[in-house]
Amino acid sequence: MxxxxxxxxxxxxxxxxxxxxxxxxxxxxxxxxxxxxxxxxxxxxxxxxxxxxxxxxxxxxxxxxxxxxxxxxxxxxxxxxxxxxxxxxxxxxxSDQWYEALTSRDAVLKRWEHALREGVDSLGAETPAGQRMAETVAFFEFMEGELAQVMERWRAHREELFGQD
Amino acid sequence: MxxxxxxxxxxxxxxxxxxxxxxxxxxxxxxxxxxxxxxxxxxxxxxxxxxxxxxxxxxxxxxxxxxxxxxxxxxxxxxxxxxxxxxxxxxxxxSDQWYEALTSRDAVLKRWEHALREGVDSLGAETPAGQRMAETVAFFEFMEGELAQVMERWRAHREELFGQD
DNA sequence: CCTTAACTTCACAAATTTCTGAAAGAAGCG
DNA sequence: CGCTTCTTTCAGAAATTTGTGAAGTTAAGG
Structure with a gap:
């Protein structure tokens, strides 16, 4: 066999x-x-x-x-x-690379941010719609920073669980 | 007008x-x-x-x-x-709810976890493939916990920026 | 209780996507 | 330098998805 x-x-x-x-x-x-x-x-x-x-x-x-x-x-x-x-x-x-790509999805978030910024500009930052979008942009910006840190922590956590590759 | x-x-x-x-x-x-x-x-x-x-x-x-x-x-x-x-x-x-729904996607992650666990079981936890999947499951588990905390921090951060709704 | 306004469901037509087979394009090996 | 082996590209067939019109359902208002 x-x-x-x-x-x-x-x-x-x-x-x-x-x-x-x-x-x-x-x-x-x-x-x-x-x-x-x-x-x-x-x-x-x-x-x-x-x-x-x-x-x-x-x-x-x-x-x-x-x-x-x-x-x-x-x-x-x-x-x-x-x-x-x-x-x-x-x-x-x-094994360590693919889920980073899958979850962070940097490119996608970046494009959303960009589209939303255009929305803020074209609809006006002082309009209610513009403000809602500005909030969302702030959210994505925040999220990007946090995600990077979370991945750091994951790597440490992973070594604990499995030992480094 | x-x-x-x-x-x-x-x-x-x-x-x-x-x-x-x-x-x-x-x-x-x-x-x-x-x-x-x-x-x-x-x-x-x-x-x-x-x-x-x-x-x-x-x-x-x-x-x-x-x-x-x-x-x-x-x-x-x-x-x-x-x-x-x-x-x-x-x-x-x-406004505060939709992007939480969009980014965390709890249900999706849960189903992936489930499918991967089945993979570990059916291929064998001791096989290389099984180990790779087990690592991925661990990643998702970790991620879920971290994401909840990140969202906490976002809410605090948002109040600073915009004041509470 | 009947009328009417709004939303939903369903079957079908149209448009898009997906995969195949065939042919063309690289890259080792003799 | 040509042969062979593997991969990619391309046009078209097949299948899936998407949106419409029409009939059906629910609930307000007279």
């Missing part, structure tokens, strides 16, 4: 997790294929898979994998790795 | 903000119509509009407004208000 690492992996269990977790991501607003690819990587023991492996596991075409991976890389949820020898590419979840 | 509150509202400017901010929300994963309705409410001076007003401003059918508002209410991003006399209904953004 092919038992390269340590424990048996039941394909049924893996697939069940992949599809279940992907569904949650979809419900949270992520497109289907990136969700499935991401869940698949998360469920792999090495934390990395090749394009071919992903296509095989998820039963989709190389094109679909390509599109999903491009999206995930843009969002900093996976990292591309060229394997030195072969022209194969591997996609990897950096 | 109909100037009931205080300042002139340029319809062009309002519409420009509404569509621009809605586009940002769409990009972050929210459906189009809820995004537009929400942006419209945010841009109104009173922070509340009737179904008819929304339909008029956004040029959509009552049915579309109804669907969008149902979604927003479920997400706690707007609150329904029955006007005592008329059978009209008003939809309101509670």
């Amino acid at each position: 092919a038992e390269s690492s340590a424990v048996e992996r039941d394909p049924k269990a893996v697939s069940s997790f992949v599809e279940g977790f992907a569904a949650q991501l979809v419900e949270a607003g992520m497109a289907r294929m990136p969700s499935r690819v991401f869940a698949a990587l998360l469920s792999s023991d090495s934390g990395a898979m090749t394009s071919a492996e992903l296509g095989e596991l998820l039963q989709v075409s190389p094109a679909a994998v390509s599109g999903a991976v491009r999206y995930l890389a843009q969002q900093h949820m996976v990292r591309r790795e060229r394997e030195p020898g072969s022209r194969r590419e591997r996609y990897r979840v950096h | 109909a100037e009931s509150s205080a300042v002139e509202r340029d319809p062009k400017a309002v519409s420009s903000f509404v569509e621009g901010f809605a586009a940002q929300l769409v990009e972050a994963g929210m459906a189009r119509m809820p995004s537009r309705v929400f942006a419209a409410l945010l841009s109104s001076d009173s922070g509340a509009m009737t179904s008819a007003e929304l339909g008029e401003l956004l040029q959509v059918s009552p049915a579309a407004v109804s669907g969008a508002v149902r979604y927003l209410a479920q997400q706690h991003m707007v609150r329904r208000e029955r006007e005592p006399g008329s059978r009209r209904e008003r939809y309101r953004v509670h």
